[in-house]
Amino acid sequence: xxxxxxxFKKETINIVKKDLENTAWSVSRYFxxxxxxxxxxxxxxxxxxxxxxxxxxEVLFDTDSNTKExxxxxxxxxxxxxxxxxxxxxxxKTVNKKLIYYSILYxxxxxxxxxxxxxxxxxxxxxQIIQKLFLYLLLNLFLIxxxxxxxxxxxxxxxxxxxxxxxxxxIPKSMYLEEDTxxxxxxKVIKEWQKKNLKNIEExxxxxxxxxxxxxxxxxxxxxxxxxKNILAYNREFKYSFFNNLNTLKYYEKIDCLDIIEVLNKxxxxxxxxxxxxxxxxxxxxYFIKGRYLKNEKLYILSARDITQSKEIKEIxxxxxxxxxxxxxxxxxxxxxxxxALRDEEDENIRNNFLNIAENNIEKLENIIQDFLNIQxxxxxxxxxxxxxxxxxxxxEILEILNGIIEKKNVDFKYELKLKGKEPxxxxxxxxxxxxxxxxxxxxIIYNDKKNPKIRVRIEEEESYINxxxxxxxxxxxxxxxxxxxxxxxxxxxxxxxxxxxTGLGLSIVKEITxxxxxxxxxxxxxxEGTTFKIKLLK
Ligand code: ADP
Numbered sequence: 001x002x003x004x005x006x007x008f009k010k011e012t013i014n015i016v017k018k019d020l021e022n023t024a025w026s027v028s029r030y031f032x033x034x035x036x037x038x039x040x041x042x043x044x045x046x047x048x049x050x051x052x053x054x055x056x057x058e059v060l061f062d063t064d065s066n067t068k069e070x071x072x073x074x075x076x077x078x079x080x081x082x083x084x085x086x087x088x089x090x091x092x093k094t095v096n097k098k099l100i101y102y103s104i105l106y107x108x109x110x111x112x113x114x115x116x117x118x119x120x121x122x123x124x125x126x127x128q129i130i131q132k133l134f135l136y137l138l139l140n141l142f143l144i145x146x147x148x149x150x151x152x153x154x155x156x157x158x159x160x161x162x163x164x165x166x167x168x169x170x171i172p173k174s175m176y177l178e179e180d181t182x183x184x185x186x187x188k189v190i191k192e193w194q195k196k197n198l199k200n201i202e203e204x205x206x207x208x209x210x211x212x213x214x215x216x217x218x219x220x221x222x223x224x225x226x227x228x229k230n231i232l233a234y235n236r237e238f239k240y241s242f243f244n245n246l247n248t249l250k251y252y253e254k255i256d257c258l259d260i261i262e263v264l265n266k267x268x269x270x271x272x273x274x275x276x277x278x279x280x281x282x283x284x285x286x287y288f289i290k291g292r293y294l295k296n297e298k299l300y301i302l303s304a305r306d307i308t309q310s311k312e313i314k315e316i317x318x319x320x321x322x323x324x325x326x327x328x329x330x331x332x333x334x335x336x337x338x339x340x341a342l343r344d345e346e347d348e349n350i351r352n353n354f355l356n357i358a359e360n361n362i363e364k365l366e367n368i369i370q371d372f373l374n375i376q377x378x379x380x381x382x383x384x385x386x387x388x389x390x391x392x393x394x395x396x397e398i399l400e401i402l403n404g405i406i407e408k409k410n411v412d413f414k415y416e417l418k419l420k421g422k423e424p425x426x427x428x429x430x431x432x433x434x435x436x437x438x439x440x441x442x443x444x445i446i447y448n449d450k451k452n453p454k455i456r457v458r459i460e461e462e463e464s465y466i467n468x469x470x471x472x473x474x475x476x477x478x479x480x481x482x483x484x485x486x487x488x489x490x491x492x493x494x495x496x497x498x499x500x501x502x503t504g505l506g507l508s509i510v511k512e513i514t515x516x517x518x519x520x521x522x523x524x525x526x527x528x529e530g531t532t533f534k535i536k537l538l539k
Contacts, residue, residue, distance in 0.1 A: 020102035023114045049115040076101040221304040267291035286311045316489045331361035371505045384429040391424045415457040439506040440470040448474030468535040476527035486511040
C-alpha cells in the first residue's frame with residue numbers, strides 16, 4: 001500500500017508540475033507579446049498564484065500578496081537562476097500555506113514563478129488512501145469470514161472429534177489429519193497421552209479392585225466420611241452390621257445404630273483420635289470402636305471390631321475359675337466332712353455309706369482333673385502317635401468308664417463298624433481317639449432327657465479318611481450356640497440340663513484332637529430331637 005501511495009503521489013506531482021509549467025509558459029507568451037508590464041491581466045490567464053521576481057530578489061508583482069520581501073533565496077528562484085527552471089514544495093512565508101512552486105528564467109533579469117496550493121495533491125491522495133483502506137477493510141472482513149466460517153469450523157470439528165475419542169476412553173484410531181501438520185502432531189501427542197492414560201487407568205482399576213477386596217474381606221467394619229458427614233467409603237462388614245436400606249449418603253441417616261452415630265458425631269466434633277467400647281443391647285454385641293481424623297485430607301475413618309466373643313470368653317473364663325473352684329471345693333468339703341464323721345461312727349452300714357460317698361466325690365475330682373490333664377497332654381504333645389488299635393477293645397474300655405451313667409440312665413447304646421479290613425482294627429492314636437469318643441458319648445448321654453436315651457456310634461473307614469458319627473435323641477443344640485460350644489469353658493445355658501459339674505472343656509478337647517488329625521467337625525442337631533456329631537479325620 002505504501003508503494004502504491006508513493007507512486008501515486010509522484011504521478012500527481014508530475015501532473016501538477018506539468019500544469020504549472022504550462023501556466024508559466026502561457027504567462028511568458030503574454031509577456032512576449034505585451035512586454036513585462038500590465039501585470040494585473042495575468043489574473044485573467046490563471047487562477048494560480050503568479051509572482052514576477054527580479055533575479056536580484058525584488059518582487060515586481062504577486063497575484064496573492066503585496067510583499068516587498070526579497071525572494072532571492074527561495075529554492076525555486078535559485079534553481080531558475082542556475083538551471084533556467086526551478087521546482088519546490090514548501091510552506092510559503094508570504095501566504096503561510098504549503099505550495100507547489102514552478103519557476104522559469106524569463107529573461108536575464110526576470111523570473112516567472114507559478115504556484116499552486118498543495119491540496120491539489122493531498123486531496124486526491126487522501127481519496128486514494130480512503131479507497132485503498134476501504135478495500136483492505138473489505139478484504140479483512142472477507143478473511144475474518146473465511147476464518148470464522150470455514151477454517152474455524154474445520155478446526156472445531158477436528159477438535160470435537162478428538163474430544164469424543166478422549167471422552168470415549170478408547171484407544172484412539174486413525175484420523176484424517178495428515179494434511180494438517182500442526183493438528184497431526186497434536187493428534188499424535190493426544191494418542192500417546194491417551195494410551196498412557198488408559199494404561200494408568202487400567203492399573204489404577206486393578207489396584208482399586210485389590211484394595212477394595214482387601215478392605216471388604218477384613219472382618220472389622222470400616223467407614224470413611226467427610227466434613228459434611230457424607231459417607232465416602234465403607235466395607236462389607238460395616239454395611240452388614242450397621243446400615244439400613246435408606247438411599248442416602250449422610251451417615252446419621254444411613255446408620256441404624258445410635259451408639260455408633262454418637263461415636264461418629266464425637267469424632268466429627270473433636271477431630272482427634274478416639275477409641276471406645278460399646279455394647280449394643282439389641283444385638284447383644286460388644287464393639288471396640290477406633291476413630292481417626294486425617295487432618296490433611298479432612299477425612300474421618302472409623303473401625304468397629306466385634307469383640308463379643310473375646311469378651312464372652314473372658315467372662316466365661318472368670319466364671320469358670322469361680323465355678324471350678326466351687327466344683328473342686330464341693331467334693332473336697334464332702335470328703336472331709338464324711339471322713340470326720342467316719343471317726344465317730346460305729347454303725348457298719350452307715351460307715352460304708354459314708355465311705356461310698358467319699359469315694360464318689362473323689363471320682364468327681366478325678367474327672368475334673370482328668371479333663372485338665374487331657375487338655376494339657378494334647379497341647380503338650382502336638383503329634384499323633386498312631387498304631388493299630390482294636391476298636392472293640394477301645395469301646396469296651398470307654399463303656400466301662402461310662403458304665404455308671406449308662407446304667408443309671410438306662411441307655412440304649414450301639415456301635416457299628418464299617419472298616420476296610422476284616423479285623424476290627426484301625427491305625428489311630430489310641431489315647432486321643434478314646435478321649436474324643438468318650439467325650440462325645442458322655443455328652444450324648446448327659447444332654448439327654450429321654451427315658452431311654454438312644455446312642456448310636458458308627459465308624460466308617462474310607463480310602464483317606466475315618467468318619468466317626470455319634471448320634472443321640474437328646475435335647476439338641478440351638479443353631480445359635482453351635483459355633484460356640486467348641487470354645488474352651490463354654491457351656492450352653494446350664495438351666496436346661498441337670499449336669500451341674502460340666503467343665504465346658506469336653507468339646508474343646510474333641511476339637512483339638514480333630515485339628516491334630518487335620519479333620520473337620522460337622523453338627524446336625526434339632527432341639528428336642530437329638531444331635532449327630534460327624535468327625536472326619538484324615539487317616
Ligand atoms: P460340658 O459338657 O462340660 O458342659 P462340653 O464342651 O462337653 O462341656 O460341651 C459344651 C456344651 O455343649 C455343653 O454345655 C452342652 O450344653 C452342649 N452339648 C454338648 N454335646 C451335646 C449333645 N450331644 N447334645 C446337646 N448338647 C450338647
